[in-house]
Amino acid sequence: MDDSKIAVIDGDRLEVNRAFLPLLESNGLATFKALMSHPGHAVAKCAVKERNTVRLDLETESGEKSPFFLKRYAPPTVRDRLKAYLRLKRSTPGAWQEWHAMWTFLQVGLPGPVPIAWGQDGGSSLVLSEGVSHVMRxxxxxxxxxxxxxxxxxxxxxxxxxxxxxxxxxxxxxxxxxxxxxxxxxxxxxxxxxxxxxxxxxxxxxxxxxxxxxxxxxxxxxxxxxxxxxxxxxxxxxxxxxxxxxxxxxxxxxxxxxxxxxxxxxxxxxxxxxxxxxx
The missing domain is CATH 1.10.510.10 (Transferase(Phosphotransferase) domain 1)
Known part of the structure; x- marks a missing residue:
């Protein structure tokens, strides 16, 4: 991950892909709280109670709406922490793991979502990615x-x-x-x-x-x-x-x-x- 491409803001609660920082600022989403509390414009996925994904339609410089996907994670459970301990691994937020994986895919040239932001506060975490233009799964x-x-x-x-x-x-x-x-x-x-x-x-x-x-x-x-x-x-x-x-x-x-x-x-x-x- 290239740290020069990342801006750390909101009292270290949020890391943002610098190329998309103006977009978040213009949409009033440049804080962890603003992203975590956003109702979303559509529910994209809610398969497990530990995390949910919503679609955000954000206004770009051109005035058009573009889709982004916000995935929010609940704090790790005792079971999650115990599993990490038994595997001799540090318990890390799921949002951080996905954020890091997106950058890794980008680095090695694999087709994955474009990373926009990730944040953590009080055990809860989130990751935001650019919407992928696709027909279907x-x-x-x-x-x-x-x-x-x-x-x-x-x-x-x-x-x-x-x-x-x-x-x-x-x-x-x-x-x-x-x-x-x-x-x-x-x-x-x-x-x-x-x-x-x-x-x-x-x-x-x-x-x-x-x-x-x-x-x-x-x-x-x-x-x-x-x-x-x-x-x-x-x-x-x-x-x-x-x-x-x-x-x-x-x-x-x-x-x-x-x-x-x-x-x-x-x-x-x-x-x-x-x-x-x-x-």
């Missing part, structure tokens, strides 16, 4: 065109091949950089506005971690999550396209066959867990 795109009950739109098959290769490219580069996502499901890829669904953007980076070299178990977990969420939409040929691109970026060598077996076993465990808990 990749899971929705796949279900619409290749899911059960769909008409299996043959006209989008060339687009599907491009998307499979681009997903492999993104994941391969992410793993090559020592990064793993931990929630690498299709729903966390956003399709672009072009007719073929590109470019893709990977979101929800709050659990991203980085290693000098990615441990095998994290590689397996990411790829198993991706397999589980895409298995009903892809063919054996699609798998071949994925692995050809992925292996060219993040070489698995002799481990290729055992790795794929591990991924399939882990994917099956995810499936059983999902059915058991009706997720």
């Amino acid at each position: 990749l899971s929705e795109w796949a279900d619409r065109n290749f899911g059960k009950g769909s008409h299996r739109n043959t006209q989008v098959i060339p687009a599907k091949h491009k998307i499979v290769k681009e997903v492999a490219n993104i994941v391969g580069r992410m793993h090559s950089a020592g990064l793993h996502h931990q929630d690498l499901y299709l729903c966390h890829f956003l399709c672009g506005s072009k007719q073929d669904g590109l470019p893709l953007t990977l979101i929800d980076l709050q659990r991203v971690e980085r290693h000098r070299r990615l441990p095998r178990r994290w590689q397996v977990k990411d790829l198993a999550q991706l397999h589980f969420s895409s298995a009903q939409y892809i063919t054996r040929q699609d798998m071949g396209r994925f692995w050809k691109v992925y292996d060219s970026i993040y070489h698995t060598g002799r481990r290729k066959i055992p790795l794929r077996h591990s991924i399939l076993r882990k994917s099956e465990r995810i499936r059983r867990h999902t059915l058991k808990h009706r997720l």
Whole structure:
């Protein structure tokens, strides 16, 4: 993270991407309290009580409204602190982890949300990112065109091949950089506005971690999550396209066959867990 690009304001409660500081100031959102108390213009996601995401439509210099996403985190629970202690890790705010991951993605050239601001006060934290111009989540795109009950739109098959290769490219580069996502499901890829669904953007980076070299178990977990969420939409040929691109970026060598077996076993465990808990 380049500290020269970040402004620390509001009594150290808020860190802001300098390029967007005038925008926050002109919209009256240059304090932690203003962002934390903003009602939002639309609820984007509220899957768990520990955090919620709202969309803010902020007025830019041109007078037009642009979308931004504000994710707010409740203070860490005792369970969170205990988990961090048992893993010999410092308990860090989820907002900071996502803020740091956004900058890391930017640094290594991976397609993620543009970081705008993050802040913390009294255990609560928040992170603000620029809205991504997209048509829909990749899971929705796949279900619409290749899911059960769909008409299996043959006209989008060339687009599907491009998307499979681009997903492999993104994941391969992410793993090559020592990064793993931990929630690498299709729903966390956003399709672009072009007719073929590109470019893709990977979101929800709050659990991203980085290693000098990615441990095998994290590689397996990411790829198993991706397999589980895409298995009903892809063919054996699609798998071949994925692995050809992925292996060219993040070489698995002799481990290729055992790795794929591990991924399939882990994917099956995810499936059983999902059915058991009706997720």
